[in-house]
Amino acid sequence: MEVYLVLKMISSMVLVGLLGFLLYIYNSVWLKSERVRKKLRVQGIRGPPPSFLYGNLPEMQRIQLQAMKAPTHHTDNEFVAHDYTSTLFPYFEQWRKEYGLIYTYSTGMRQHMYINQPELVKELNQCITLDLGKPSYVTKRLAPMLGNGILRSNGHLWAQQRKIVAPEFFMDKVKGMVGIMVQSAQPLLRKWEECIESQSQRGMAAEIKVDEDLRGVSADVKCLVCFGSSYSKGKQIFSKLRCLQHTISQHGFLFGVSNFGSFPMRRKQNEINSLEREIESLIWEAVKERREQEISDTSSSSSSGKDLLQLILEGAINDHTLGEHSSKQFIVDNCKNIYFAGYESTAIAISWCLMLLALHPEWQARIRSEFSQICPDGVPDANSLPQLKAVTMVVQEVLRLYPPAAFVSREAFEDTQIGNVVVPKGVCVWTLIPTLHRDPDIWGPDANEFKPERFAEGVSKACKSPQGYIPFGLGARLCLGKNLAMVELKVVVSMIVSRFAFSLSPKYRHCPAYRMIVEPGRGVHILIQRANAKEDQSN
Template sequence: MKLHFLSPLLILLLAAVIVLKKFSSFVVLLLLCLFLYFCNILWVEPLRHRWKLQSQGIMGPQPSFLYGNVPEMQKIQSAGTKAGNHGEFIAHDYTSTLFPYFEQWRKEYGPLYTYSTGNKQHLYVNHPDLVREMNQSITLELGKPSYVTKRLAPMLGNGILRSNGHIWAQQRKIVAPEFFMDKVKGMMGLMVETAQPLMRKWEASIEAQGGVVAEIRVEEDLRSVSADVISRACFGSSYFRGKEIFSKLRILQKTIANQSVLFGVPNFGFLPTKKQKEIRSLEKEIEQLIWEAIKERGQECSEVSLSEKDLLQLILESAVNDHHVGKDSSKSFIVDNCKNIYFAGHESTAVAASWCLMLLALHPEWQARVREEVAQVCQDGVVDADSLPKMKTVTMVIHEALRLYPPAAFVSREALEETQIGHIIVPKGVCLWTLIPTLHRDSEIWGLDSNEFKPERFVNGVSNACKVPQAYVPFGLGPRLCLGRNFAMVQLKVVLCLIISKFSFSLSPSYRHCPAYRMIVEPGQGVQILIQSCKQG
């Protein structure tokens, strides 16, 4: 035990003794219990976790009292470069800019180390063998970190993205079947229909800008398409009905993202800040809008047969009929899961599509290959379920884009009970972090060209693309693998095939490469492309 751990406690204890002499024995006992309670939470428990990890040979940066390694993280972050770049000199490795502290510690301590933020001890896990162990684990004892999900509660409630244990398992049982591949294939016609207005909008932009080339900023248009698909496929309503919900969710996402969800420093303030009041107000507005949509949808579906019921109707019925939910909590159960599906169902897919277009704009040869494939496998140019398995080239492009730019930057878990991962015993309460973009760029796994855009590495599928296939985790890992991955992959194929079959495009000179972490990794200043009709290209 080192002196810098003891000194603050000795000072606090001495001050407590002086003050307590003036109070009655009952008050003294009460205050002493509170003092010991906070000492245990803020000092003893984190230190015990750290010693347990260090006894297994896991080292890391030395923490400060109360704040852990947060001051060092903030110092390293502020010193990081934030300049964008563009054109052919785009560097795809952004981890040293967005998460410089993780990269600095990884170089110093290797792919397995420990650090702390406030009273939370963390285990950074980017060793491929341990990631494989986590991928193959089926335990419910690894859940979402409570301190992170608490900050995301206004956005996600206690829905499937945030819940743990049996509550999570119950929600997944209800939601997952709607995203099985046979159901997703049945949505392809809807996806094609929903994307057609985007094609017409971009064609009109070309005409409006001279009839040859138009500059388009793609991300908001792609968000609109993705939001419309998830609304109509799962909730039976168009994007225009839910436009206000999506707009407010986007504002709420940006507001929450301005707070650091990674540092986890205890907040002892009792009065809500202006930012917290803004978040609560948005949360209430979104919940009210969703509940109104739910009631309206419930009336529409009152006479619908079982085979025609959409996801929202199934959630309604499951919440009412399931004795684990109960009538009192059924409203929050429904609203929370709707928020999760609204957010996860369109935001990540739209961002992934934006990154795909950015990469394809840099590599017109891959546009040509996808265009040729669409002409060959899609009869009369129609993208349908029969052509889906034949889309090898566009699948390779999407896999490579998700390797270089996975929307989810982390796999984060908390040991809800003491858990073993490989040879490591993880104490209860320790949070585990796997930095996905670093794992996806490990040259020992992917080769010396790991920072290059080379879709051909997936020509024989994910299992043959690298030395450790379990290290490819754009949709997460283990039992909490993203249940919407089939939906996202099919939608990406549909949208990309339609765009590439109609347009050729390159990056606009106004594009600035600036990945930003806002709960997901997105283009910080948007993606601007120059498009022209393929008939003119």
């Protein structure tokens, strides 16, 4: 009898505790989210109704599974017109069609607002308040990759880091890097020429998968430009960052819920932790090598010879608010940011350039003809680059159709006014860049076509709303590496096209994938031959 009473008492306590927990969740989480949704609804912002605890995640999973089952085979002419957002983010597309250019949705108990109205996008990007920043839950997931560096930080820490790093990427500095870019591209050109020699017969095309070779060029540029003699360490860091990027991407970092609700496997988390430690160790070794070099080389005190690693070191040393541990972390985190942001996105943008140029030999011919006139020795320099109009138009159009960054995202840390909308505290605001870049209301009826000539008179004349073109963002959070990326893209693409003619290989499969940035899911395979061999065949 006593045992029965004890068990009954325990079960009653468990039941009361469970009910209390559910009541707490309902009052402190669900009702809080509902109050935020009400603030948005009174402003006319609607969205799909959320479920308790999971929000719209079950619906997102269902829509994603339906999109994955849909056929994805496309002819060459359909590659560009294929709106890959309907495959990668089909729920956003479905809700945009149902609720318009502004709507709200939730993941778990977290509320989001989607904005693709050009004027509001402009207001969002040009807002200078520190009450808007990178979404905290996303940055938490990206901490192993980016630490608390400039890409992930918010508020005064972000402003401090930008002040140190930004001057290194001003155009006057970038112009001095053109020679390094040319130098870094030469091994790739020689390698592809050797592939043609070994694979081809009588001028026939050789087959090449370009992606890793382009990553090599981008890695060389960033190592030499930003980290000087710490070149060999940089190669190892790039390789491990790539592994870390793929591992994190598999964890559904975008919505803060792994694979729409399942917990990450412990083995994967251990892999992330291990890679993070290895990367930080390699970066710190490079930093110590640089410090030793500075001690032994008195000429390094000259400001004209300082590279980015030296500037980061000085910024950390001169900031008296940082302790020894914080100073070390400041250096490591910002090195991680520059390695990842500058290396991966530029290489992927060049891959997309070659994919689209492979479909449009007429634009290869235009770039090649203009390059031969302006750079008769085959080597571009800082003075000749502004005259290369054809390659500039191609690069701008590629960044419109296939921007490596898929989103602009912000979280309101306090109630924040954006245009005529008040964003409640805690709401994450998202802009889907590819959708904005292909909007017929902004770009006209040919928005899904590859037409570099639309940029003949610059971005302002290419579309109805210049704020509808944001491959590098806008305003205070404008990508620091914009100038470096644009110059590197023009140098590498023009040098490749001046030497080679190419088309897509039958092995190419068009399947854009989102792995923190949008990249060719299975790489870019091309059939390549010397440009003069192609001309000889056509004569």
